[in-house]
Structures are given as C-alpha cells and as structure tokens.
Amino acid sequence: MAYDDLRSFLQALDEEGQLVRITDEVMPEPDIAAAANAAPRLGDAAPALYFDNVYGFNGARIAMNVHGSWANHALALGLPKQTGTKEQVEEFIRRWDTFPIPPEWRDDAPWAQNSVEGEDVNIFDVLPLIRLNDGDGGFYLDKAAVISKDPDDPENSGKQNVGVYRIEAKGKRKLALQPVPMHDIAQHLRKAEEKGEDLPIAITLGNDPVISIVAATPMEYDQNEYELAGALRGAPAPVTKAPHTGLPVPWGSEVVIEGVIEGRKREIEGPFGEFTGHYSGGRKMTVVRIDRISYRTDPIFEHLYLGMPWTEIDYLMAANTCVPLYEQLKREFPEVQAVNAMYTHGLVVIVSTGKRYGGFAKAVGMRVLTTPHGLGYAATVIVVDEDVDPFNLPQVMWALSTKMNPSGDLITLPNLSVLELAPQAITPGITDKLIIDATTPASPDGRGNYGNPVRDLPEADEWLTKLRHLVK
Amino acid sequence: MTATIATPTECPRCGYESLQLLYSSPVAGAWEVHQCRRCLYCWRTCEPDRRTRRDAYPDSFKMTAEDIRDAPEVPTIPPLRQS
Structure with missing residues (x-):
C-alpha cells in the first residue's frame, strides 16, 4: 500500500487503531510536546497523536509521533503493524534491491490550492508553530524535507538532495537552517557560497510517510531520494515542480515553503534539544528568506518531538x-x-x-x-x-x-x-x-581459548515449536 | 480559557529590554509571541513561567552578549572562488 499524502496515511493509522485524536482543548505549550514526549513510552505499538483544539488558534491541526513506534513504521512501509524490528530492516534491504525507481511527475498538487508571496508571507499565519523543549531558542520545524540542487551540476537529479534538517522560525519570513557539514545540503551550500550566491531551497511539510523516511536516510551524495522512495513504496514517488524555484517537490505535501539560504550570512540560532538527547549550544547559523508558501486548505502541521532516546526521531532514523x-x-x-x-x-x-x-x-x-x-x-x-x-x-x-x-x-x-x-x-x-x-579470533590470530562453541541442540527448534503451542 | 496578556519588558533568556511583537493569536486576546532583538529568543506569553519570566528562567539556559558574540559559525563561510 503506497500512500500519496499524509492524510491518507493518517486515515490508515486511524483504521489500524494507531492514531489517537485529542479533542479536548490543549495549550500549545507545554501540552503538545509533552504528549509527544510521553507517547513512545507506551511501547513499540505507540500511536500517532492528532490535535485539533489548540488554545488561541482557529482550526489548527497538529499531528505528532506519526512514525513514533515500530507499528507505525511498519504501516508506513505497507507492512502489518506487528512486523518485528529486524524483519522491517530485512524488508527494507529487499526493497533497496529494486532501487532506483524513477519518480512520477504529476500536476495539480493539492498544496497549490493556496499561496502567499513576498512581503505578504507570514509563516505564523500558515503553521501553528510550537516549542518542543524548555531550552529551545524558539519554535522549530524538525520534520520537513528540504530539497536543493548542486549549484555546480543543477541538472544532475542524482546530486539533488532531499533531507531533514533542523529549522528555526525567526521571523514572519525568516528561518534558520542547520547544514551539518557531513550532510549533502552542506556541500550544496558550500558551492553556492564559494560562488557568492544564495542557495534556492524548498521546504516541504506534512509529507507522505515514505518521503520522511527517505529524507532521513543517509544516502550517498549522487543517489536520488525520490528513487529510493519509489523502491520502498513499490510504486513511483509522485513529485511535481515547485512554482517559484522549479525544484522537484513531493506532490502530496501539506505545505511547500520556497526561498533561499542567503549566501555568506550567519546569525545567532538555538539552542535546540537535539537527537543526541542534549541541547546544542547557540551557534551562528544560516539565514533562510522565504519567498513563497503554498499550502493545502486547512493544512495539517506534522511535527516531531525529540529528546532523550527513544523518541519519534529514533524510529524515523x-x-x-x-x-x-x-x-x-x-x-x-x-x-x-x-x-x-x-x-x-x-x-x-x-x-x-x-x-x-x-x-x-x-x-x-x-x-x-x-x-x-x-x-x-x-x-x-x-x-x-x-x-x-x-x-x-x-x-x-x-x-x-x-x-x-x-x-x-x-x-x-x-x-x-x-x-x-x-x-x-x-x-x-x-x-x-x-x-x-x-569476534572470535580467526587464524592466524590464535589469541584466546575458544575450543568448541556450545551450539543449540539440533532438536531445540522442534521443541521450540512444541512449547509455543503448549503455552498458547 | 481567557487570559490577560501582560506585555513583557525584558527577554527571559538574556535580559535585553528591546523586544518585538512577532505574532498575536488568531483568537483575539489569547496569547502573543515576542522576540528578543538581541538573542532572538522567541516565546509565547501563555507558556510556563520557566520559559517566559526572567526570574524563573533556568540559569543553565541563559545567554549573555558574550555568548552571542563568541558563538561559532555553522558551517564556516568558505572563501570565494578566485575565477
């Protein structure tokens, strides 16, 4: 089962008993992050959370913990929700064998329904932004897929990148974005900055569940994330051209933000409670100027809590x-x-x-x-x-x-x-x-006194089957 | 729930007294989002005191003008290409 957008996946989670709707009014802080902090503590079948009654907002919709359990991760891949961890990794490997599957270009993306541009942009109007952890410097986007191209080879679709990076909202059309030097977007930015240019980017939120998985996958520099999405989905990933930048973006996103990382500019950002379970310090980070936001009517803001493992991010990567x-x-x-x-x-x-x-x-x-x-x-x-x-x-x-x-x-x-x-x-x-x-030393490394290892008895498998039957 | 919004006068994190109103709640009078003009800390007025009041803000999260000045660049800005 391939999901083309977040909404169809949330519906599937609901039908599988993997989505909890919180209809009582909640405070934007600390309730939503605290609930998402708590949810994975429910275990490997923890549900996603859906909030639609948030104090001070009109009709805000916030989905948290969408990938935050092995059950939800399995459903994202179209597997039965009881599929074990190791089996999910093995299935991922089997599907990787079919990589690359080219994406399918589609028109009429649902997020083209509404848009704002230039000075009319105010990200707070579109997204119900919330703080996650006490020491965070502000409101973050931490589950968006960021799309960029290699400025020296922009026609090479292998070198384009779809990745998840930490993003702070710092103004109505200003963001900060963290390009970790080992990640592909940092190579794109470095080339743009060496040329004295801005780096065009698209930031897509509320993506279909496989886009989030591939965007968090450490692929090689010239491997295309959409082509992996096709392999994982068992069907080509639907993509379309973003209207302002022309970047290839997911067809099924809730919100598409376009703009640039302003070249050769840094500004104080953070701290932010990171995936390491520790806050990063305040750093001078890149500055993003938003030029256009396109969004579905009544967009769902999909967000991710992270903190001391395990939280949703640990399942997502x-x-x-x-x-x-x-x-x-x-x-x-x-x-x-x-x-x-x-x-x-x-x-x-x-x-x-x-x-x-x-x-x-x-x-x-x-x-x-x-x-x-x-x-x-x-x-x-x-x-x-x-x-x-x-x-x-x-x-x-x-x-x-x-x-x-x-x-x-x-x-x-x-x-x-x-x-x-x-x-x-x-x-x-x-x-x-x-x-x-x-490992056990192998010849000619003769260290240790290993002799014969104790192996399971040949009859143990048969007994395991018998015992399973007896304890039912 | 109703609230009376008290306009903040200093940044909870760095103590700077120049702030800007970034956003007001879509439901009038519920909350506001303010931002410090120096350390760029953002907060919503209805958040707990530990995030909104200077006297309740944890020392370990506080930031000084020196912290901002000395913060490392991530990533470092590369030299311009010669050609």
Missing part, C-alpha cells in the same frame, strides 16, 4: 540508517551479515560478519568509519561474529563478555571527524573513535 551502511559494507565485504545502526542515528554501529582471516573484523570496523555516514557518526563500532544477531543486544553483550580482550581488541583512532552535535567530542567536530572487535 533506525532502519534507514542500518540499510545504506549494510549496502556499502556488503559491496566490498560480502561476509557482512547484518548492521544495526539504530542507536542515535548510528553514533554506535554494530556489525556482524564472517571472517576471511585473522584481523578481518577490524578491517570491517575501519571501513564503517570511512563510509559517508561513518565520517560524521560511528563514534563506536562493535564487530561481532556472523552467528551473533546485532539486533539482539543480549547476544551482543555475550560477544562483548567472551570474545573481547582489551589488549588486542580495542582500537582507538584519534582525532577523527564527527558531527558537531556529538557531545563527547574533544573539540566540536573532532573525536577519537573506537572499534571493538568482539
């Missing part, structure tokens, strides 16, 4: 962080079995791999660090044997307990790059990184 790393490692090391990069967008990465020879697991660990995503994340890499499931943390702990000898299995690499938001860095942007080799 879990499977989609594992899979590109898996694909990139597997290309050179087919022995790699699985990658779990679900924790804090892959600041920790766990890889299971077969070993070609002694020392091989350490090489796999080092390759993780040099993947595009590893350059900004992967502060700690844990490598485990091929029979250890990296999604089964008790098994990973068993591997750490028994396979790892600090004298030869902890490799620290000093002064490597990491995103500036990583709080453990020495200087923001620079940290030591750690590879933990928790």
Whole structure:
C-alpha cells in the first residue's frame, strides 16, 4: 500500500487503531510536546497523536509521533503493524534491491490550492508553530524535507538532495537552517557560497510517510531520494515542480515553503534539544528568506518531538540508517551479515560478519568509519561474529563478555571527524573513535581459548515449536 | 480559557529590554509571541513561567552578549572562488 499524502496515511493509522485524536482543548505549550514526549513510552505499538483544539488558534491541526513506534513504521512501509524490528530492516534491504525507481511527475498538487508571496508571507499565519523543549531558542520545524540542487551540476537529479534538517522560525519570513557539514545540503551550500550566491531551497511539510523516511536516510551524495522512495513504496514517488524555484517537490505535501539560504550570512540560532538527547549550544547559523508558501486548505502541521532516546526521531532514523551502511559494507565485504545502526542515528554501529582471516573484523570496523555516514557518526563500532544477531543486544553483550580482550581488541583512532552535535567530542567536530572487535579470533590470530562453541541442540527448534503451542 | 496578556519588558533568556511583537493569536486576546532583538529568543506569553519570566528562567539556559558574540559559525563561510 503506497500512500500519496499524509492524510491518507493518517486515515490508515486511524483504521489500524494507531492514531489517537485529542479533542479536548490543549495549550500549545507545554501540552503538545509533552504528549509527544510521553507517547513512545507506551511501547513499540505507540500511536500517532492528532490535535485539533489548540488554545488561541482557529482550526489548527497538529499531528505528532506519526512514525513514533515500530507499528507505525511498519504501516508506513505497507507492512502489518506487528512486523518485528529486524524483519522491517530485512524488508527494507529487499526493497533497496529494486532501487532506483524513477519518480512520477504529476500536476495539480493539492498544496497549490493556496499561496502567499513576498512581503505578504507570514509563516505564523500558515503553521501553528510550537516549542518542543524548555531550552529551545524558539519554535522549530524538525520534520520537513528540504530539497536543493548542486549549484555546480543543477541538472544532475542524482546530486539533488532531499533531507531533514533542523529549522528555526525567526521571523514572519525568516528561518534558520542547520547544514551539518557531513550532510549533502552542506556541500550544496558550500558551492553556492564559494560562488557568492544564495542557495534556492524548498521546504516541504506534512509529507507522505515514505518521503520522511527517505529524507532521513543517509544516502550517498549522487543517489536520488525520490528513487529510493519509489523502491520502498513499490510504486513511483509522485513529485511535481515547485512554482517559484522549479525544484522537484513531493506532490502530496501539506505545505511547500520556497526561498533561499542567503549566501555568506550567519546569525545567532538555538539552542535546540537535539537527537543526541542534549541541547546544542547557540551557534551562528544560516539565514533562510522565504519567498513563497503554498499550502493545502486547512493544512495539517506534522511535527516531531525529540529528546532523550527513544523518541519519534529514533524510529524515523533506525532502519534507514542500518540499510545504506549494510549496502556499502556488503559491496566490498560480502561476509557482512547484518548492521544495526539504530542507536542515535548510528553514533554506535554494530556489525556482524564472517571472517576471511585473522584481523578481518577490524578491517570491517575501519571501513564503517570511512563510509559517508561513518565520517560524521560511528563514534563506536562493535564487530561481532556472523552467528551473533546485532539486533539482539543480549547476544551482543555475550560477544562483548567472551570474545573481547582489551589488549588486542580495542582500537582507538584519534582525532577523527564527527558531527558537531556529538557531545563527547574533544573539540566540536573532532573525536577519537573506537572499534571493538568482539569476534572470535580467526587464524592466524590464535589469541584466546575458544575450543568448541556450545551450539543449540539440533532438536531445540522442534521443541521450540512444541512449547509455543503448549503455552498458547 | 481567557487570559490577560501582560506585555513583557525584558527577554527571559538574556535580559535585553528591546523586544518585538512577532505574532498575536488568531483568537483575539489569547496569547502573543515576542522576540528578543538581541538573542532572538522567541516565546509565547501563555507558556510556563520557566520559559517566559526572567526570574524563573533556568540559569543553565541563559545567554549573555558574550555568548552571542563568541558563538561559532555553522558551517564556516568558505572563501570565494578566485575565477
């Protein structure tokens, strides 16, 4: 089932019992963020939240926690809501095999119904903006897909980018946007600023659920997010040309904001409670000038709470962080079995791999660090044997307990790059990184006293089936 | 719910006394959004005191003129191309 817009997905969530409508009047703050903070605490089947009675607004509609559970993530991919985490990652990998699926160009986008331009723009008129966390410097947009092109190669659709970046509303037509240097939009901005130009962008809000997933996927620079959306949906992603910038934007968005990142300009922004579970400090950040806003009649403002994990953002960048790393490692090391990069967008990465020879697991660990995503994340890499499931943390702990000898299995690499938001860095942007080799040493590495491992008894599978039947 | 909106006189975060009204609630008289002209902090008047009152604002979130002056650029502005 492919959803072409947010509204059809919210309806599906409702029908599956995965959407809670809060009809009592709520305060814009702190109620909406507090409810979205609490929702994932309900567990892996937590619902999305829908507010339509917000104090002081006329008819505001706010959807929170739309991707905030494994059940909702499964439904976003058209899977049964009971689908397990590892199974969702495996299905994501299977669908990645069909990448790229070119998008489908459509006319008459629903968001073309209404628009404001130039000095008439006031973002507060269109969106019921709210604060998320106490120390945030203002009202943020943190679930929008931002579209931009490579200024040196604007016709190359592979190098265009669709990504989620932190955005602060700072005036009626002024925003701040955070381009983390390791992310693709930072490369676009750098090129524009080297040329002394502004960078045109489109910011789309309230997207179909797969657009949010691909926009949060750390793809390679020349891979097209819409072509991944097509692979994940099993149908081409519907896109259309934005009226002011001509940028390719999702057909089904609720709101499309167009404008530019003003070249060579910075202004104080933040702090903001980030996905690391810590506030970033105040920084001088880019300035966005809004030139046009197009929006559906009665737009739904889809927003995301983030804080100490797990919150919605951890579900939104879990499977989609594992899979590109898996694909990139597997290309050179087919022995790699699985990658779990679900924790804090892959600041920790766990890889299971077969070993070609002694020392091989350490090489796999080092390759993780040099993947595009590893350059900004992967502060700690844990490598485990091929029979250890990296999604089964008790098994990973068993591997750490028994396979790892600090004298030869902890490799620290000093002064490597990491995103500036990583709080453990020495200087923001620079940290030591750690590879933990928790695999059984392979010949000619003869360390340890491993002998024969204890395997499950051949009859255990049969008994598992029998016991499941008996305990029903 | 009804409210009487008291016009703020200082920024809860940095104490600066020059503020601007950014937005008024669509339902008249419910709340206003103000912004500090120095640190650009934004707040809605109906938020809890810990976000709207200088005397209740947590020290760890406060910002000074030096903090703003010394804030790092993200990302750094690159040199212009020569050609």
